[in-house]
Amino acid sequence: MNPANEINKIALGGSCHWCTEAIFQSLIGVADVAQGWVQSINENDSFSEAVIVKFSPSVIPLKVLIEIHLRTHKSTVHHSMRTKYRSAIYYYTETQRDTIVDILKELQKSFNQKIITQVLPFVAFKASREEITNYYYSNPQKPFCRQFIHPKLQLLVKEFSSFTSKEKLQHLHA
Numbered sequence: 001m002n003p004a005n006e007i008n009k010i011a012l013g014g015s016c017h018w019c020t021e022a023i024f025q026s027l028i029g030v031a032d033v034a035q036g037w038v039q040s041i042n043e044n045d046s047f048s049e050a051v052i053v054k055f056s057p058s059v060i061p062l063k064v065l066i067e068i069h070l071r072t073h074k075s076t077v078h079h080s081m082r083t084k085y086r087s088a089i090y091y092y093t094e095t096q097r098d099t100i101v102d103i104l105k106e107l108q109k110s111f112n113q114k115i116i117t118q119v120l121p122f123v124a125f126k127a128s129r130e131e132i133t134n135y136y137y138s139n140p141q142k143p144f145c146r147q148f149i150h151p152k153l154q155l156l157v158k159e160f161s162s163f164t165s166k167e168k169l170q171h172l173h174a
Contacts (some may be wrong), residue, residue, distance in 0.1 A: 007031055008057050010065065010100075011038045011090035011122050013050030014073030020051045022136035022149045023072050026156060026168050029059025035135075036127040038090050040120035047126055048086035060163050063103045068160055069117075072152045076113035090122040097121070140171060 012020060021035040032054040037047035055065060066089060069075070075087050089104075091097040100119050108115050127133075136149050153172055156164050 006057060007054050008062070008096075009052055009054045009092065010062065010096070011050050011052045011125070012065075012069045012088070013038055013048050013085065013090070014069065014075060014087040014117065015049075015085050016148065017049040017051055017128065018132070018135040018144070019149050019152055020049075020069075020073070021133070022145075023068065023152055023156065024051060024053045024065070025134075025137060026153055026165055027055075027060055027065075027068070027160075027163050028165055029056045029163070031055060034125070034127060035133050036125055038088075038122060039124040039126075040088070040090060041123055044086065044088070044118070044120055045123070046083060047124075048088070049084060050086070050088070050090065050125075052125060062099065063107075064160070064163055066100065066103050067107055068156065068163075070107060070111070070115060071159065072155060075115050075117045076111060078116060087117040088120050089117060090120050092122050137168070 017035045021033050024030050024033045030053055034052040038050035039045055039047045053065065073087065089100050091100055097119055104115060136145050153169060157169055157172060
């Protein structure tokens with residue numbers, strides 16, 4: 001297998017899955033984003049809004065995906081909706097877990113507040129209904145998209161431009 005063609009996957013949760021889906025769909029090196037709910041274990045065994053991101057680490061490193069994830073949701077804030085919007089990175093292997101923990105330790109240095117994002121084992125996924133997938137790119141002018149998703153995508157363009165799809169985000173400059 002050619003490492004340049006390797007595809008990895010990670011599950012991410014933290015805010016509305018419509019927002020999270022649009023963010024990761026807007027990045028180069030991301031092959032697929034599945035929107036839905038992820039379940040983990042123990043006190044995190046309820047399903048929480050999240051996405052599964054399939055990506056090419058030779059194009060967009062896991063560290064960049066995690067940093068984008070942390071900066072596009074309230075990764076340092078406990079709030080009343082954390083059951084529905086669990087701030088988490090879900091891993092598939094122990095090796096991946098160890099890598100994620102190391103990345104979070106390194107990224108913590110660039111945050112003023114403590115990152116509360118949990119590193120949890122992936123257990124199960126329930127996909128969203130087809131009619132609400134690709135929510136943002138189906139109609140980016142919807143009020144929800146303009147109010148909540150546009151600012152997150154503008155942050156991507158500003159702070160992570162070398163990893164954004166210029167073609168997908170050209171409408172933000174219009």
